[in-house]
Amino acid sequence: MPCDNLKSKIANILSRSGSIRSKVWTCVLIALVGYFIATLSSFYSNSRHATRLTHLQKIEMPLALLSDQSLQAYKDQIEKYENAFLTGEAEQAIQGNRLSGHIVEYFEKMQEMATNDQVFDQEKYAIAKLLDNYNEFSDLASEVYLSTQAIETSIDLQKKIQVLGSMQTDILNDLRHLAQHFTKKVEDELQEQRRSAQINTLFLGVLFVVVLVTAILISHCFASQQLIEPLAKIQTMVKLFAKGEEIYRPQLGSDKDEISNLAFSFWEMTQDLKDSMVSRDYVDSIIKNMSGCLMVLTPGLQLSKINTKTSFLLDRSEDQLLGLKVTELVCDDMLSLFQDKAIKLLHRGEDVTNLEICLTKRDGSKIPVLFSGSVMRNSDNVIIALICVTNDITERKKTEQVLRKNEIERALAQSASLARIGELTSSIAHEMRNPLSSIKMTIKTIAQELGTTNPTFHELATIAQDQSKRLETMLNDLLSYGKPLTPKVERTTFHELLTETFIAVAPEKEDKSVSVEITDNLKEIPLKVDKELMIRALSNLALNAIQWSPARSTIYIASRLISIVGSPDQAIIEVRDSGPGLDSKKSHRLFQPFMTTRPGGTGLGLANVRKIVEYHGGTVSGCNYGSGGALFTITIPIVSPHLSLS
Numbered sequence: 001m002p003c004d005n006l007k008s009k010i011a012n013i014l015s016r017s018g019s020i021r022s023k024v025w026t027c028v029l030i031a032l033v034g035y036f037i038a039t040l041s042s043f044y045s046n047s048r049h050a051t052r053l054t055h056l057q058k059i060e061m062p063l064a065l066l067s068d069q070s071l072q073a074y075k076d077q078i079e080k081y082e083n084a085f086l087t088g089e090a091e092q093a094i095q096g097n098r099l100s101g102h103i104v105e106y107f108e109k110m111q112e113m114a115t116n117d118q119v120f121d122q123e124k125y126a127i128a129k130l131l132d133n134y135n136e137f138s139d140l141a142s143e144v145y146l147s148t149q150a151i152e153t154s155i156d157l158q159k160k161i162q163v164l165g166s167m168q169t170d171i172l173n174d175l176r177h178l179a180q181h182f183t184k185k186v187e188d189e190l191q192e193q194r195r196s197a198q199i200n201t202l203f204l205g206v207l208f209v210v211v212l213v214t215a216i217l218i219s220h221c222f223a224s225q226q227l228i229e230p231l232a233k234i235q236t237m238v239k240l241f242a243k244g245e246e247i248y249r250p251q252l253g254s255d256k257d258e259i260s261n262l263a264f265s266f267w268e269m270t271q272d273l274k275d276s277m278v279s280r281d282y283v284d285s286i287i288k289n290m291s292g293c294l295m296v297l298t299p300g301l302q303l304s305k306i307n308t309k310t311s312f313l314l315d316r317s318e319d320q321l322l323g324l325k326v327t328e329l330v331c332d333d334m335l336s337l338f339q340d341k342a343i344k345l346l347h348r349g350e351d352v353t354n355l356e357i358c359l360t361k362r363d364g365s366k367i368p369v370l371f372s373g374s375v376m377r378n379s380d381n382v383i384i385a386l387i388c389v390t391n392d393i394t395e396r397k398k399t400e401q402v403l404r405k406n407e408i409e410r411a412l413a414q415s416a417s418l419a420r421i422g423e424l425t426s427s428i429a430h431e432m433r434n435p436l437s438s439i440k441m442t443i444k445t446i447a448q449e450l451g452t453t454n455p456t457f458h459e460l461a462t463i464a465q466d467q468s469k470r471l472e473t474m475l476n477d478l479l480s481y482g483k484p485l486t487p488k489v490e491r492t493t494f495h496e497l498l499t500e501t502f503i504a505v506a507p508e509k510e511d512k513s514v515s516v517e518i519t520d521n522l523k524e525i526p527l528k529v530d531k532e533l534m535i536r537a538l539s540n541l542a543l544n545a546i547q548w549s550p551a552r553s554t555i556y557i558a559s560r561l562i563s564i565v566g567s568p569d570q571a572i573i574e575v576r577d578s579g580p581g582l583d584s585k586k587s588h589r590l591f592q593p594f595m596t597t598r599p600g601g602t603g604l605g606l607a608n609v610r611k612i613v614e615y616h617g618g619t620v621s622g623c624n625y626g627s628g629g630a631l632f633t634i635t636i637p638i639v640s641p642h643l644s645l646s
Contacts, residue, residue, distance in 0.1 A: 027219045041207055045200045052196070056189050059117050063110055064182035070106035071175045073099055074134075078168060084145045085161075093145035100138040107131040123181070130174050137167045230259040234266060241270050242376070293369070297386035301325045301343070304385070313369075313392060315361040326388070331358040331366055342371060346386050349375050359390070368393050440468045492531050494522040494559045494573070500531075501538040508543055512551045519558040522571060527638060529616055537612040537620075540605040541575040541632050548579030548630065561638075570618075573634040581624040609634075 080096035083089070111127045114120035144160050233250065240247050247270050250263040293313050296305035303322050311318050314329065330338045334357045342352045352373040358366040373388040447461035498518065502509070509516070527534075545555040556576040561569060606622075609632075613620040618636030625631040 027222060030219050030222065031215050033215070035211075037207075037211055042204055045204060052189075052193060056186065056193070059113060059120075060182070060186050060189055063113055063120070063123075064179070064186045066106050066110045066113075067175070067179040067182045070103055070110070071179045073103050073106065074172065074175055077103065078172070081141055081145045093142075096145065097138075097142045100142070103134065104131070104138075107134065123178075126174075126178065130171065130178065133167065133171055133174070137164070137171055140164050140167070230263065234259070234263050237263065237266055237270075239374075241266075242374075293390040293392070295326065295388040295390070297326055297388060299347075299383055299386070301327060301386070310390075313361075313367060313390075314359060315363065320362075329359050331360055334358050338371075342373060346373050346375060347383075349377075349383065351375075356393070368397050440465065443468060488530050488532065489528055490531055491526045491528055492534075493524055493527060494520060494571070495524070497527075497531065497534055497538060498557065500535045501542055504535065504539040505543050505546060508546050512546055512549070514546050514549055514552070515554045517554055517556045519556075521558070521560040525561060525571070525638065527571060527636075529636070530612075533612045533615070537609045537634070538573070538575075540609050541634075544605060544632075545575055545577035545579075545630075549577045550579070553578040569638045571636050571638055573636075574631060575634075576625055576631045577629045579629055581628065582622060582630050 077096045077099040080092045080099070084092035084096065107127060107130065111124060111131065114124040114127055140160060141164055144164055237247050237250070247267055250267055251260065292307075293310040294305075294307045295303055295310055298304050303324055303326060306318060306321055311321060314321065327335060327338070327343075338355070338357050341355050342357075345352050352371065355371045356368065357371050358368050360366060369390040370393055371388065371390050373386055375383045376385040376387055378384050443461055443464045447458065447465065498520070502516070542555070542557070549555055555578065556574075558574045558576075560572050562572060610620050613634055613636060616636045618634060620632065620634050622630060622632045
């Protein structure tokens with residue numbers, strides 16, 4: 001029963017009569033409701049994700065950091081106590097005692113954070129127990145290690161030393177386990193967030209498709225019932241009237257239903273024509289004063305009859321138009337389309353409906369119109385005339401331009417929002433570079449002081465230097481990725497871009513003795529792009545191909561032009577390596593930031609490529625080539641719709 005009631009309500013809504021404007025707005029409202037549902041779902045999903053990330057940032061990560069700091073401080077304290085025990089220097093023991101306050105402070109902070117979150121009830125008791133054990137150890141250690149001079153002569157102190165060693169080992173193990181526990185908890189949470197984000201993305205994608213399909217089906221059902229079917233009935237009435245057949249009386253709708261009223265008015269007109277003798281002059285008067293543009297053509301396409309609206313639209317008198325071929329009024333760039341989609345169909349006796357073309361006025365200006373036509377036959381079924389109607393759609397075109405402008409403004413607003421995010425990323429990266437530089441200099445100084453006297457520490461210093469360089473490379477890529485793009489569009493060619501690209505990657509190319517095979521089908525076709533950004537994108541792809549290709553192998557670079565009817569010409573640029581190819585399990589994350597499978601890679605190179613290409617209104621994709629290796633393809637318009645020459 002509830003399902004039947006719902007169907008009944010929907011049927012009542014769809015069957016309501018109203019104005020054409022209200023019916024169009026109903027279709028728009030259906031689409032907006034679907035968009036609102038998808039937006040709310042996305043907002044709810046993102047809010048939940050943000051809440052979990054906030055908990056990770058404020059509780060779990062600080063706990064992991066504090067546990068690591070307490071472990072390190074405790075190791076430092078043990079080291080100082082052991083030095084005091086070995087050397088007998090009381091100063092070392094005093095320094096170790098001073099660390100007790102810091103360690104206790106770390107424990108108290110961890111205990112406070114764990115107490116405020118019910119998730120860490122078990123860890124809270126473990127921290128409290130560890131704190132008690134440490135206080136007991138600290139009291140005993142401060143007593144024993146300050147009396148190192150008397151240990152050899154005091155049996156009591158020697159027993160305390162044994163107890164102290166056991167406590168020291170237990171606390172160290174507990175601290176290690178606690179630090180490992182919190183670190184694993186953070187890693188597990190991050191992994192869970194990653195899985196959750198993937199599920200959310202899939203869910204939102206499916207939801208969007210479902211909402212879109214539902215909105216399209218409902219809109220189609222509504223439009224068919226309220227607009228298309230009534231108009232089709234009117235068209236049938238016109239055809240029946242043209243053939244002299246009987247037209248049945250249509251149902252009269254409400255005062256606001258223009259389509260029903262139009263059908264009823266047409267029926268009334270046919271009845272009046274049947275009941276009266278209409279002269280040729282009277283018919284001509286009706287034709288000339290029609291609100292639409294009517295053109296009656298001979299089979300040879302000459303204008304034999306027009307109405308006043310046609311003369312006004314084309315800014316020519318009736319005498320100037322009659323006898324002209326209709327093809328002389330069609331814009332040159334639309335003439336081929338008009339011949340194929342209108343004239344050929346009319347000569348075959350088929351109807352033409354709402355073909356969008358442009359007509360020319362006397363001054364050469366263009367007028368966008370919708371062209372419709374049908375044939376008139378005599379009793380022998382021979383075509384004697386072509387009845388054509390055109391409707392001026394200049395205002396509709398202006399409305400479409402306004403809508404496109406609004407869409408561009410929304411895109412610019414989104415770009416501005418992304419730019420602010422990029423500025424924040426760049427700021428963070430800049431702040432990280434200063435301490436990183438200090439770390440590099442310190443490690444370098446330590447390595448120089450140690451020399452090769454201590455191989456173990458020398459090796460550790462070398463590892464630290466290498467990791468610092470890798471981190472610096474990652475920060476540079478992060479700066480490049482987060483930096484807002486400022487267009488400097490200029491004319492260039494693919495050859496010029498390729499020349500600058502190979503200058504940038506020359507050292508890596510020479511190191512691996514890699515050769516390059518180029519197939520340039522763009523030749524000297526001008527490209528309107530930001531030259532520096534495109535060189536950066538091509539350099540990233542070329543460098544990637546060199547790094548993955550074996551030594552003394554070949555990489556392949558090709559370009560070509562494709563043309564699509566109704567769209568700008570597209571430039572295709574392909575970069576192929578001779579390496580092992582892409583991992584199929586990770587190919588869908590190929591252009592995500594920090595996604596890399598190459599040892600030492602930062603995972604920002606391909607992300608920067610996609611950012612630059614999409615900024616030029618293009619796309620970039622990657623796949624495995626049939627005969628081996630990876631193939632990356634860039635598609636950009638010859639003239640980008642988002643950029644203009646400065």
